[in-house]
Amino acid sequence: MTFSERMLQIDRRIIFLVIGLCTLLPLLYPVGLPIKITSEVRGVYDYIELLPEHSVFLLSIDFDPASKPELYPQAIAILRHAFRKKLRVITMTLWVSGTGMADQLVTQVAKEMEKEYGKDYVFLGWSPGGQAVIINMGQDLYSAFPSDYGGKPTKDLPVLDSVRNLKDVTYMVSLGAGKPGVEEWYVFGKDKYKFEMGGGCTGVMAPGLYPLLRSGQINGLIGGLRGAAEYESLIGQKGKAVAGMDAQSATHFAIIVLVIMCNAFYFSLRQQRR
Amino acid sequence: MILGVTSLFHQHAVKIKRQEAGWGYSLVLYGGMLGTIAVGLWANGKESVNGAMTAFGWVYNFMMVPLQGTMFAILAFFIASAAYRSFRARSREAAVLLVAAVIVMMGRVPLGEYLIPLSGDVSSWILNVLNASVRRAILIGVSLGAVALSFKIIFGVERSYLGGGKE
Numbered sequence: 001m002t003f004s005e006r007m008l009q010i011d012r013r014i015i016f017l018v019i020g021l022c023t024l025l026p027l028l029y030p031v032g033l034p035i036k037i038t039s040e041v042r043g044v045y046d047y048i049e050l051l052p053e054h055s056v057f058l059l060s061i062d063f064d065p066a067s068k069p070e071l072y073p074q075a076i077a078i079l080r081h082a083f084r085k086k087l088r089v090i091t092m093t094l095w096v097s098g099t100g101m102a103d104q105l106v107t108q109v110a111k112e113m114e115k116e117y118g119k120d121y122v123f124l125g126w127s128p129g130g131q132a133v134i135i136n137m138g139q140d141l142y143s144a145f146p147s148d149y150g151g152k153p154t155k156d157l158p159v160l161d162s163v164r165n166l167k168d169v170t171y172m173v174s175l176g177a178g179k180p181g182v183e184e185w186y187v188f189g190k191d192k193y194k195f196e197m198g199g200g201c202t203g204v205m206a207p208g209l210y211p212l213l214r215s216g217q218i219n220g221l222i223g224g225l226r227g228a229a230e231y232e233s234l235i236g237q238k239g240k241a242v243a244g245m246d247a248q249s250a251t252h253f254a255i256i257v258l259v260i261m262c263n264a265f266y267f268s269l270r271q272q273r274r
Numbered sequence: 275m276i277l278g279v280t281s282l283f284h285q286h287a288v289k290i291k292r293q294e295a296g297w298g299y300s301l302v303l304y305g306g307m308l309g310t311i312a313v314g315l316w317a318n319g320k321e322s323v324n325g326a327m328t329a330f331g332w333v334y335n336f337m338m339v340p341l342q343g344t345m346f347a348i349l350a351f352f353i354a355s356a357a358y359r360s361f362r363a364r365s366r367e368a369a370v371l372l373v374a375a376v377i378v379m380m381g382r383v384p385l386g387e388y389l390i391p392l393s394g395d396v397s398s399w400i401l402n403v404l405n406a407s408v409r410r411a412i413l414i415g416v417s418l419g420a421v422a423l424s425f426k427i428i429f430g431v432e433r434s435y436l437g438g439g440k441e
Contacts, residue, residue: 008359010358012355015351015354015355015358016351016354016355018354019350019351019354020351023350033384033385033388034384034388035384036384036387036394038394038398064342065338065339065340065342065343066342066343066345066346067346068339068342068343069343069346069347097338097342099321100321100331100334100335101339103321103322203382206401207401207405207409208409210401210402210405210406210409211406211409211410211413213406214402214406214410224382226382226383245383245384246384246385248383249383249384249385249386250385251350251354252379252380252382252383252385252386253383253385253386254354255353255354255357255379256376256379256380258354258357258358259357259358259361259372259375259376260376261358262357262358262359262361262362263361263362263363263372266362266363267363
């Protein structure tokens with residue numbers, strides 16, 4: 001067996017070890033390389049930045065714990081920004097398995113920003129139906145969510161004052177890890193009820209949402225951990241996403257090196273066989 | 275949901291009864307599912323009541339959250355291994371895909387932009403122009419196909435979904 005053949009059949013545990021080290025070491029010894037802000041993320045940030053105080057901002061946390069490492073930092077950064085701008089924040093989820101996580105997330109950021117439940121923000125929780133919930137909210141928010149996550153009647157909440165349906169929402173962001181997510185919010189929500197919206201998604205989903213972004217159907221897109229890191233940099237509060245960028249840099253480079261190596265061995269083997 | 279739960283219980287009950295390979299995992303599934311249903315009903319589906327975590331909340335926070343996170347995290351290891359074994363420039367098309375992937379991977383991380391400053395812009399161009407246009411073309415193609423198939427079903431031209439062979 002030649003060297004190239006042996007290298008092409010390398011034990012996968014060695015690759016696992018390389019990836020493990022590339023993730024762990026930068027987390028222990030961060031480098032902190034500068035993060036360039038893309039126009040996709042700036043689109044969401046600029047729109048929120050320009051909203052007047054007490055505008056109605058809807059954040060749909062459409063993911064479950066599987067996508068927590070990428071989308072949780074996005075949600076934290078957006079909520080911090082919205083609370084800082086003194087917007088009326090309505091939060092909810094279309095994913096039943098993400099309800100508990102979403103509740104913790106909203107409560108944690110609101111506590112940090114000293115916001116009052118019911119007056120400054122509300123967590124509506126989850127309602128069954130997926131995209132049907134969006135249509136229902138578009139017709140009457142109170143029939144889709146007669147009570148909030150804690151069981152309080154939504155009609156009595158000051159934060160929802162003068163909000164009857166989705167037409168009264170000024171800006172909406174869906175942080176989605178699949179279906180229902182950004183696409184459903186556009187098709188069944190924005191297109192019908194004419195509010196402006198942005199999106200956030202996992203890194204693997206981002207390329208699939210670029211047609212929506214380029215046609216102006218969404219005004220910004222926060223893609224994966226990188227997008228979250230950009231948003232953290234924009235609001236000036238660096239968190240888990242910025243900390244994770246060094247690990248992501250290292251693992252991307254490890255994979256690039258592995259791909260180049262495997263191709264070099266592959267071509268060397270092909271030449272030997274000729 | 276009832277159909278799914280019934281089917282799952284039935285499938286794993288058969289496995290346990292026949293003591294097939296891996297029947298112990300089926301037992302764990304039974305325990306996990308029944309336990310979660312019981313604590314969920316006990317806590318009325320709430321993870322916390324007046325700030326205190328319920329048993330259901332404990333299951334959610336300390337079992338479901340880390341388990342789902344782990345499942346997603348191990349993908350990185352398998353992707354790296356799969357890329358090493360199969361991402362080869364066997365044809366011109368594969369070579370184009372490989373070069374594009376390397377550029378996008380470099381352009382999406384700070385280290386790539388630091389080493390090759392142009393990689394960020396090139397990666398952005400690939401995503402915004404090439405990727406978006408191809409995705410749009412696929413989307414339009416799939417939508418037209420769905421419309422055509424719908425017409426065929428509505429007008430009775432396409433009947434294979436009803437079962438049976440050709441008349």
